Amino acid sequence: MLRYPSLRAPLDILFLVCCIALTADVLAPEIWGSGKTKDYPLWFWAGQQVLHGGDLYPSDPRAYFEFIYPPLPAVLLAIPAYFGKLFLYTCLSVLNAVAWWMTAQFSNAMAGSGQRPGPWLFALPGFATVTFVFDMFDLGQPNLVLLAMMLFAFWLLQHERPWMAGSMFALATAIKVFPVAVFPYLLWRRRWAAAASMTIFTAIFLFALPAPVRGFQHNVSELKTWFQGMVGTSSEQGFGQRGEQNWSWVNQSIIAVTHRLTRPVNYNQDNAAKPSATMNLIDVSFKTANWIVLAISLAIGLGFIAVMPPRARMTPRSDAEELGILFCLMTVASPLARQYYFMWLFFPITVLIHRAAYDPRVAVRAGTWAGLAVAGLLMCLSFPVFPNDLQAYGNNLAAAAVIAGELVWHILHPPPDEVTGSPPPAELQTEQQNQS
Structure with a gap:
């Protein structure tokens, strides 16, 4: 059931037009205006902090955090941020567009009806949630990307690839912590391999992956500060x-x-x-x-x-x-x-x-x-x-x-x-x- 957008399908063309318009909402202020606001400048700042070896959090966990996510997202943001704001914002918009399409694909494929919906029925959930999608593009938030990742993980789990599914659950958790709520569900359903994979890869994404960029001790110190400031208060x-x-x-x-x-x-x-x-x-x-x-x-x-x-x-x-x-x-x-x-x-x-x-x-x-x-x-x-x-x-x-x-x-x-x-x-x- 999974497929690419087609220029022969009117609703697929509408989807592409919407993605272009939403991306323009992100890029136009940066190109012709005073700069894109909301969370986009923060993502660029976090990427630049990683590139220049700066701190992501203040030394005092009780002080105000500009960046409230774990270190891994900042490391990932550093790659496109190296090429400037416009490139970073374009990459984030493309990610949201791909996530929007894949969310619809996975959702309809996993709906359990055994039916292939017609184009209007396929697109109806997208119409119903379009205001949320606008927020994703306008604010620069990753929740739509995380949703696509979680659906992909469950799709992998249904196709008996638990270790890969667990790694996707872990990646979503390491980016924005609330998807960790899936872990008790995996345990209750005795998805032992997926739960083990999620545990191992969460540790890898939080500790091992940022270490070559940030330094192991620096990364551990920042994780401790982040945990005390975000979870421990x-x-x-x-x-x-x-x-x-x-x-x-x-x-x-x-x-x-x-x-x-x-x-x-x-x-x-x-x-x-x-x-x-x-x-x-x-x-x-x-x-x-x-x-x-x-x-x-x-x-x-x-x-x-x-x-x-x-x-x-x-x-x-x-x-x-x-x-x-x-x-x-x-x-x-x-x-x-x-x-x-x-x-x-x-x-x-x-x-x-x-x-x-x-x-x-x-x-x-x-x-x-x-x-x-x-x-x-x-x-x-x-x-x-x-x-x-x-x-x-x-x-x-x-x-x-x-x-x-x-x-x-x-x-x-x-x-x-x-x-x-x-x-x-x-x-x-x-x-x-x-x-x-």
Whole structure:
């Protein structure tokens, strides 16, 4: 099912036009304007620090970090940064374009429906998440690239190449830590080779790979500083290096929304020009709020385990639904889940679109479309025309919950032919042949 874009396919041409337009949004300010803003200058700075042997982090872990990622991404950025800003920004834009295409390819190939979707159905998840894609290009964030890497890793795992899959999981983790959430899943599903590979390659990417460039001791020292500044700090004021964002409306993680609902924290703290605003339904201590977060996370984790089918009942369809739930959980479990993090809903949305199009039960198809519509309306609340107060309640978090809930329903209620092992009815076979 994986293929290259074709100049004979209208939607493929539209995809290429969109990629060119999004890349122009990145390059035009650098060529004709005052320079591209957002995270792009930071990536160039990090690459230049590596090239000139400078420090990526201050010596004091409590000081402000300009660069909040592990050293490996800076080492990777140094290669294109050597050729200047324009070359670096072009490379990052091309990476995002390739990742966007491959995400759609892998998502449709792994949806578990056994069907090859038509061009409009194939492109529908891309239309549904296009605002997130715009953020990827405009901000210069790597979440779309990480999504493509994770999907590729699961595709490798399905094709019995666990060691290569583990290396991809490790690379994503070494770039931006939150994909590490896949590791407990690998252990629970007894994917021992993939888990071992992920462990080994994570150590290689964090310690061994940057060492020839940064020096082993220098790299270890920077890793220690990064860990203390990013992972080892947590207080009522926030965690990591972006305390002003942790409890604000921009963060839609389980942690942030729970704290906003249980403590009188100012969800406008990221903008000093806005008046202080709270939304808590109860008033508990910081410690109690953390216990509530832990209880919610534990309940969600146990619920996920409960709905996972045993090995004997696993099918390509249930595998896709299970992975869809996992991607939803990895997104909202990240301590900081800004708007663009929900790009990771691309795969769960694709799985549900396949169920809405190909499930043999008419009522199930209608219900799945309805659920997708509800999730879409919730995500639309992120548009600037709506007040931030609505987003503070976690509109994207709620959308992820709706999508995950639909996937849970589909796992627990597979089509009758999958339960009994009997072939599909004759009319469905005819319909599938026509769609093929």
